[in-house]
Amino acid sequence: MDEFRNFIYDIVDEDLRKNPDLKIHTRFPPEPNGYLHLGSAKAIMINYDVAKKYGGVFNLRYDDTNPTREDTEYVDSIYKDICWLIGEEPSGGVFYGSDYFDLCFEYAVKLIKDGKAYVCDLSKEDVIEYKGTDRAEASRVSPYRDRTVEENLDLFYRMKNGEFPEGSHTLRAKIDPSNPNTYLRDPIIYRIKYAHHHRQGDKWCIYPMYDFAHPIQDATEGITHSLCSLEFENHRPLYEWVVDNIGIEKKPKQREFARINVTYTTVSKRYLRQLVEQKIVDGWDDPRLPTLFALRRRGFTPSSIMSFVRSAGVSKSNNLVDIRMLEACLRDELNENAPRRVCILHPVKVVIDNLPEGYEETFELPNHPQHPEMGTRKVKFTRELYIDEDDFALDPPPKFFRMKKDGEVRLMGAYIVKCSEIVQNGDGSVKELHCTADLESGNGNPVDGRKIKGTIHWLSANDALDTTVKLYDRLFTLEDLSQAETDENGNALYFNYLNPESLITVEHAKIEPSLGTAQVGDRFQFVRTGYFCKDSKYENTFNRIVSLKDSFKC
């Protein structure tokens, strides 16, 4: 784990040096307004790993302070995704920011009583206008800033009791209208919203703002390190102001890191939602999406995603991490674990001429060439076989070590064969290939010791099963989506960069019989092809998680 150290650990180490009794406590606080994705995975990893490394505790807390944006659909998916990702339940438990609404209210009352908050009657437009367009100048002071404690208390309770319409009043922290950091210019900490809350129902018509609620949530749960992304760095002084002024003894510390960007994709919830709603993709679990839901369906392992975000590192600089790093993490893992199987994507029939009709022989193939303990399975060898069309060439390029006219090639785990005749269809495509097997090479090695350069995979035509295989590629053609063109309103035109070949469906691929019992979610290496996972959504379908590396260049 030390190989993944970063500046956050330095901060925690220093805090521990000053206070050896500190019990490290972190949290991941998603707003339940969308599905978790690779960016979330990074935030989860950082908070989870810090807690883990120091023997601390890690909470999941839904940041659900804005009822108009949130939904239980997301609450459920987030819980499922995070448990899947880290392989356990959050050690500290699951919490809801909205469960602290009473507490937030009490703290707000305390601030009022301390003369540190006031009810403001300025409209939304006026608030903006008072702040001014030139932020170098101080804000105009709200005319309601000097209301008495009694008046503020009365008004705030009446806000709570639903006596005022939305937008008519806010509660503001009395901090500093001329502070260069505009977050400190008497920020609004409570607003009126007549909205049904997914968890609190209609109990409230006033809701605390993030900047007020979040530090209270952290402090209440005993969070020691509130690790979030860089865009909250400007909020830190306000976070600290709240912590200092609500009068809590154990003060959490907020620190920020850069969020992750990944090539050829976006984790913008807004655009993800558009892709789903406009049915450009097949739901939130479309295997081309960067959501954890989708990555899971595609077949990525949670550990490969964790090692991806760990190896991408944690810093404060803008970054664009190569998606191939994620693929490398997956290959690393599955190369070790995934049983090998045969799948012929584009079958071409091969007839072994020197074998009689009805001939049948059984070969035992290892499930993993480097791990004999993973066992073997039996496959049938018959007169008629399938090979992949890519493994034959009518007009072979140089160094084509596969099947070609008059060339010898090894059928993996079986005989060495020589192609003697090519039967073509009317359009010139290959109908079938006729071969002669060297029947003495049954273990794959020629008796005379001659070298056979190529080995290809094959299946008996007698018992091969039909399946559908889905080959996925990047959803977008633009490497850095932050460079996408924008329209006049500044909206990125991601849809101009959709990759038309992001999904290729192969019908009637052939798989070996042992794959007939594969369970949803099972992962295999289809030999010489890639890593595949049995799909959870469609029957008899395999998703390509990632291809094998291929250094063959014609």
Next chain:
RNA sequence: UGCGGCAUCGCCAAGCGGUAAGGCAACGGACUCUGACUCCGUCAUUACCUAGGUUCGAAUCCUAGUGCCGCAGCCA
């Protein structure tokens, strides 16, 4: 514009005044019944955004620039 942040190999990223880790990618080669895996090698030397300065010594300290990102919701 104001405030905040960041700038080290194609992409991430270590480095915390003592002479540029590692990963991904790429490129050679060995091995191979997966053109996979594995292994070996190459891959920052008027070098660490630029220009000055301090120092015996600077990616690391100072000064002045430049570039990029974020924020400027009664969103989180």
